[in-house]
Amino acid sequence: MSAISFFVSYGYNIESDGDAFVEKINAYMRVYQRILRPGEFLVDVFPILRYLPDWFPGAGFKRQAMEWNHNKETIHDVPFQRVKRDMAAGKAQPSFTSTLLEDLAFDPLAASKYNESNVKRAAGSIYTGGNDNTTSSIHTLLVAVLQFPGIQEKAQEELDRVIGRDRPPSIGDREDLPYCAAIVQEILRWQPATPFALPHALDQDEEFRGYVIPKGTTIMANVWGMTRDENFYPQPEEFIPERHLILDEKGTRLRETTRHLATWGFGRRVCPGSTLAEAVIFAGVISMLWACKISRPAGTEDFKIEYETYGVRWPKDFPVEFEPRFEGAMDILRSSIYDTDQ
Known part of the structure; x- marks a missing residue:
């Protein structure tokens, strides 16, 4: 996932999971997930605390926030500056960042719409x-x-x-693999990664079912409730990919029919990368299921898998076993990773 995000953003190939910069980003992402939870910090409940001096007892959250902000700026700036250096040397790979910087340099209209700071932050958001x-x-x-x-x-x-x-299999096979494509949609419905989306704030007073919600109120969208509405999803706790399939117009073959737009957020803050994200998840589904048999290790049949939510919903650690499905499967899969024609 890190490799795909970085390549799209910066044209930067990450060679191993131990990449030091990736570790730094992952550490920041754990902070980011905490920040997403309303009420995580006392200042969220009592905003007046933001006016405490940095040195005041109990104001440690301000010093922590300054450190986190510095880390965030570093994470955004280091790969961005690398792309700029590579562009100057004529060796930059095509990427989101290089494309927008080229437009900024040669298209007069681009400069009226965005600047380098916008590009840097937008590229960083692709990963985060x-x-x-x-x-x-x-x-x-x-x-x-x-x-x-x-x-x-x-x-x-x-x-x-x-x-x-x-x-x-490849992403280009999606239309011919409707059941695998439906698994992606059922993943997004069954365990939405962000069950309460991103926080929004009202820009004006709103009335809802007889209640007035004041301007500035933080609003959390109950994606979890939407994806468990039994009027639309009978047996919502069951994982049923078939609920996303129908016969085509000729009634001769199944095709994927629904996308879970609610899982990608709402309004102007809807996820702009939802199509890419679904393609990445689909690639994971077909790669693993084509090459591997996935099962519970012996002796763990009764292990109960639990989830936790810190901004993003994750399963807690659980035992799982992978076996190649057939002889040569892993060699074919490995060769496709390094084959630029695949």
């Missing part, structure tokens, strides 16, 4: 806004496979029938 959500969804895939083994069997039957075993 997408990495945890997509990773959480891949973890949920594993949970679903362990708790509802039948979905793995159906997906692998579809993959073997459509793709075979001589090549790995």
Whole structure:
């Protein structure tokens, strides 16, 4: 997930999970998830505390916030400046950042719409806004496979029938893999990564069911409740990809029919990367289920998997086992990672 986000943002290839900069970003993301929770800090409840001097007892949150803000600025600035240096040297890879900086340099209209600071922050948000959500969804895939083994069997039957075993599936196969595509939508419905979306604030007084909600009130959207509305999703606690499938116009083949737009936020703050995120999750689904058999390790059959929510909803650590589905599967998968034609 880190590699995809970084490549889109900066054209930067991360060679290993141990990349020091990725570790620094992941540490910041744990802070970011805390900040997303309303009431996490006392100043959220008593805003007047923001006026305490930094040195005052009990104002440690201000010093902590300054440190976190410095870390955030570093995370945004380091890869951004690298792209600028690579552009000056003529060796920058195509990316979100390089494309917008080129437009800024050569298109007079671009300068009237945004500046370098906007590009830097937008590029940073591709990672901070997408990495945890997509990773959480891949973890949920594993949970679903362990708790509802039948979905793995159906997906692998579809993959073997459509793709075979001589090549790995790709994102371009999505229309021919409706059941696997439906698994993505059911992941987003069953365990939405952000069950209360991002906080919004009212810009004017609003009346709702006889109640007046004042301007400035923080509003949390109950995505969790929406995805468990039994009027739309019977047996909401069950993982049922088929609920997202219908027959095509000719009534001859299944196709994916729904997208869970509620899981991507609302209004002007709706996630601009939802299409990319769904493609990334789909890639994870088809890659793992094509190459691996996923199961509970022996002796853990009764292990109860639990979730926790810190801004993003995550399953707590749980035991899981992977086996290659057939001889040569892992070699084919590995070769596709380094094959630029795949």
